[in-house]
Amino acid sequence: MAFWDYANPTRFLRLVQVVLPWLTGLCVLAFAAGFYMSFFVAPEDYQQGQTVRIMYIHVPAAWLSMMCYSIMAVSSLGTLVWKHPLADVSAKAAAPIGAAFTFMSLVTGSLWGKPMWGTYWVWDARLTSVLVLLIMYLGLMTLWRTMDDPIKAGKAAAILTLVGALNLPIIKFSVDWWNTLHQPASVMRMDGPTIHPDILWPLLVMAIAFTLLFFVLHLMAMRNEILRRRVRTLRLRAATSAHPRSATATAQPAE
Amino acid sequence: MDLGPHSGFIIASYGLCLVTVLGLIAWVRIDKAIQEKALRELAEQGVSRRRPDAGGR
Amino acid sequence: MTSWALALFLRDLRLSVRVGGSALVGVLFFLAVVTVIPFGVGPDLNLLSRIGPAILWIGALLATLLGLDRLFQADRDDGTLDLMLMAGRPLELVVLIKCLAHWVATGLPLVVAAPLLAVFLNLEPLAMGAVTLTLLVGTPALTLIGAIGAALTVSLRRGGLLLAVLVVPLAIPVLIFGVSAADAAIHDPVPFLTPFLILCALSLIAAVIGPVASAAALRFASD
Amino acid sequence: MFEDLSFSLNGGSALVVTGANGIGKSSLLRTLAGLVPPSHGSIRLEGGAADTPPEEQAHYFGHQDAVKPALSVEENLQFWQNFTAPAPAPGFSVRSVTPLEALDTLGIGHTAQLPAAFLSAGQKRRLSLCRLLVTSRPVWLMDEPTSALDRRSETQLLELMNAHLAAGGLIVTATHSDLALADVLQLHLQAADAAALPVEDALP
Numbered sequence: 001m002a003f004w005d006y007a008n009p010t011r012f013l014r015l016v017q018v019v020l021p022w023l024t025g026l027c028v029l030a031f032a033a034g035f036y037m038s039f040f041v042a043p044e045d046y047q048q049g050q051t052v053r054i055m056y057i058h059v060p061a062a063w064l065s066m067m068c069y070s071i072m073a074v075s076s077l078g079t080l081v082w083k084h085p086l087a088d089v090s091a092k093a094a095a096p097i098g099a100a101f102t103f104m105s106l107v108t109g110s111l112w113g114k115p116m117w118g119t120y121w122v123w124d125a126r127l128t129s130v131l132v133l134l135i136m137y138l139g140l141m142t143l144w145r146t147m148d149d150p151i152k153a154g155k156a157a158a159i160l161t162l163v164g165a166l167n168l169p170i171i172k173f174s175v176d177w178w179n180t181l182h183q184p185a186s187v188m189r190m191d192g193p194t195i196h197p198d199i200l201w202p203l204l205v206m207a208i209a210f211t212l213l214f215f216v217l218h219l220m221a222m223r224n225e226i227l228r229r230r231v232r233t234l235r236l237r238a239a240t241s242a243h244p245r246s247a248t249a250t251a252q253p254a255e
Numbered sequence: 256m257d258l259g260p261h262s263g264f265i266i267a268s269y270g271l272c273l274v275t276v277l278g279l280i281a282w283v284r285i286d287k288a289i290q291e292k293a294l295r296e297l298a299e300q301g302v303s304r305r306r307p308d309a310g311g312r
Numbered sequence: 313m314t315s316w317a318l319a320l321f322l323r324d325l326r327l328s329v330r331v332g333g334s335a336l337v338g339v340l341f342f343l344a345v346v347t348v349i350p351f352g353v354g355p356d357l358n359l360l361s362r363i364g365p366a367i368l369w370i371g372a373l374l375a376t377l378l379g380l381d382r383l384f385q386a387d388r389d390d391g392t393l394d395l396m397l398m399a400g401r402p403l404e405l406v407v408l409i410k411c412l413a414h415w416v417a418t419g420l421p422l423v424v425a426a427p428l429l430a431v432f433l434n435l436e437p438l439a440m441g442a443v444t445l446t447l448l449v450g451t452p453a454l455t456l457i458g459a460i461g462a463a464l465t466v467s468l469r470r471g472g473l474l475l476a477v478l479v480v481p482l483a484i485p486v487l488i489f490g491v492s493a494a495d496a497a498i499h500d501p502v503p504f505l506t507p508f509l510i511l512c513a514l515s516l517i518a519a520v521i522g523p524v525a526s527a528a529a530l531r532f533a534s535d
Numbered sequence: 536m537f538e539d540l541s542f543s544l545n546g547g548s549a550l551v552v553t554g555a556n557g558i559g560k561s562s563l564l565r566t567l568a569g570l571v572p573p574s575h576g577s578i579r580l581e582g583g584a585a586d587t588p589p590e591e592q593a594h595y596f597g598h599q600d601a602v603k604p605a606l607s608v609e610e611n612l613q614f615w616q617n618f619t620a621p622a623p624a625p626g627f628s629v630r631s632v633t634p635l636e637a638l639d640t641l642g643i644g645h646t647a648q649l650p651a652a653f654l655s656a657g658q659k660r661r662l663s664l665c666r667l668l669v670t671s672r673p674v675w676l677m678d679e680p681t682s683a684l685d686r687r688s689e690t691q692l693l694e695l696m697n698a699h700l701a702a703g704g705l706i707v708t709a710t711h712s713d714l715a716l717a718d719v720l721q722l723h724l725q726a727a728d729a730a731a732l733p734v735e736d737a738l739p
Contacts, residue, residue, distance in 0.1 A: 119434060120431050121431050123350050135343060135344055142340060179355065
């Protein structure tokens with residue numbers, strides 16, 4: 001099973017070394033194409049004018065924020081069920097990237113909302129759910145930071161991630177329900193744009209570019225995390241051996 | 256090209272996204288430099304990774 | 313003479329930023345509180361913008377209280393507090409410096425986050441500025457008053473909840489003048505400066521009473 | 536807790552407090568350290584700075600290490616050097632050493648840059664001991680100083696204690712093991728009415 005072949009961190013690092021330049025190149029190309037298409041190919045919206053161009057970063061960022069959480073949930077399963085040694089590395093490395101994409105989708109959404117709705121923020125069901133997602137990302141990052149032992153922290157975070165994954169649909173549903181109860185009449189709802197190929201293609205290219213960006217960053221962050229754990233192990237060893245050069249001579253019973 | 260009356264919002268959202276992505280890239284690069292520096296220092300101290308019998312545990 | 317003060321300040325700051333520290337948990341809690349309130353009162357933006365300053369102030373009060381229970385307890389648990397009592401430095405100043413470091417690590421981020429969270433509550437730019445300014449002046453008072461509670465509950469294993477119960481009544485004046493100063497800035501005819509200056513005075517009084525009372529409590533707590 | 540307990544100690548000598556568990560050895564040390572107020576009676580340190588209370592001229596080396604795991608070993612020690620006020624005394628001459636020298640003396644110099652969380656219990660104990668070296672104070676109050684130390688560190692500790700005595704310092708220590716100190720007085724704490732034997736000093 002190919003998945004298990006890369007359980008060895010050293011082999012994984014070698015794979016990253018090979019794959020990363022190609023992935024980065026593809027990512028840059030995809031972004032170049034995506035930007036060109038979203039500014040020069042895509043038409044302006046008859047209702048929203050040029051502001052519709054915000055959609056080409058807003059929507060992919062929102063997709064990525066959810067995809068990143070799915071990846072973290074799968075990684076958490078990997079930590080708890082399959083005990084794959086790289087699973088919690090993957091989950092930990094994904095969290096800040098996911099938080100950043102969520103933040104981007106919130107910021108672009110609110111900058112889009114100001115000219116369209118006349119306010120930066122409404123407690124719309126979709127926006128609110130994304131805000132809850134951001135809080136979950138930040139909470140997970142904090143959980144990882146407060147624990148010194150990466151293995152313990154990884155397990156705790158995996159449990160929280162999975163509970164969150166089960167909970168997110170419930171949150172989405174209840175926020176929808178809460179919102180339809182309260183929806184103030186003054187706020188104009190945005191109609192989903194009729195998907196015309198001229199809009200769809202730039203959107204898809206941008207989505208691919210964002211996905212590639214995610215994987216580039218994710219691999220780099222995973223590599224850093226593996227190095228960080230290596231440093232930690234070596235430091236622990238450096239502390240226990242009184243004189244690293246002649247460690248066998250002075251080996252003491254630890255604690 | 257003309258971005259219409261709301262050009263400020265469009266530029267701001269693209270700009271903020273760019274800043275966020277650059278921030279992520281900077282974080283990854285700086286983090287890598289820190290870890291590699293620590294590994295180099297440990298190597299100079301003579302702590303080796305391939306000697307499982309050296310540790311107390 | 314001041315180098316020991318700087319050393320203490322930097323140490324406390326480092327401890328709250330490093331692994332296991334709680335520097336940004338407070339801001340996260342602040343964000344969570346502000347997010348949850350609209351679920352309770354409904355998403356009506358007019359209503360939210362009217363009660364916005366109050367929400368931000370209550371959120372900041374709760375977030376400050378949350379982080380305070382470890383202010384002295386962490387130092388007591390590992391014996392540091394005993395050594396601080398013997399160090400030959402005035403304990404009142406030690407407490408003041410610890411509070412200052414704690415405020416920079418947990419209170420200042422709340423002030424910085426307040427304008428951002430104000431967007432969620434649909435506050436006008438003027439109201440945003442007023443709330444942020446009152447929080448900047450008022451949160452040190454919350455930390456300093458909270459320090460008294462932290463010192464009193466330092467020897468209790470589950471002191472956090474009791475700390476909140478003890479400190480909330482003491483913090484009421486700060487809340488009253490903080491919110492009324494912010495409100496006064498929004499609704500024109502009411503003067504802004506009067507409650508704002510009283511808030512400043514409260515912070516200054518807290519800067520005296522807080523360290524003196526906490527130091528006394530800490531001296532009695534060591535047995 | 537104690538009745539009729541009085542003793543005096545001269546510069547250059549050590550007092551070893553012994554007695555059964557729970558008899559109050561630690562309480563006695565904490566009282567001397569000013570952490571517990573004596574119900575009556577007084578503690579005086581003659582020859583020190585007159586306006587400084589005795590506990591501010593003493594180092595307390597207790598069961599707790601006061602080591603912050605998140606700080607590096609050197610940061611931990613540097614803080615205590617900057618924070619603790621040194622207490623010069625006329626009959627006592629020891630210059631305080633830098634943190635790195637102190638760490639080297641106790642054989643944990645190679646851990647200086649590591650987070651203190653990585654240290655073993657014995658290493659944390661030695662780090663805590665370094666605290667007594669980086670700030671010069673004439674009185675050392677040591678509660679079970681040898682606990683968690685291996686044989687080699689114990690010898691080092693004795694050398695340090697003897698050097699401190701030779702420089703004219705005072706040591707009050709509670710211990711179960713025999714310490715080979717230069718100039719020792721014994722104080723044996725007993726339960727009930729024969730509370731303690733008053734101990735007189737032997738040297739002028």
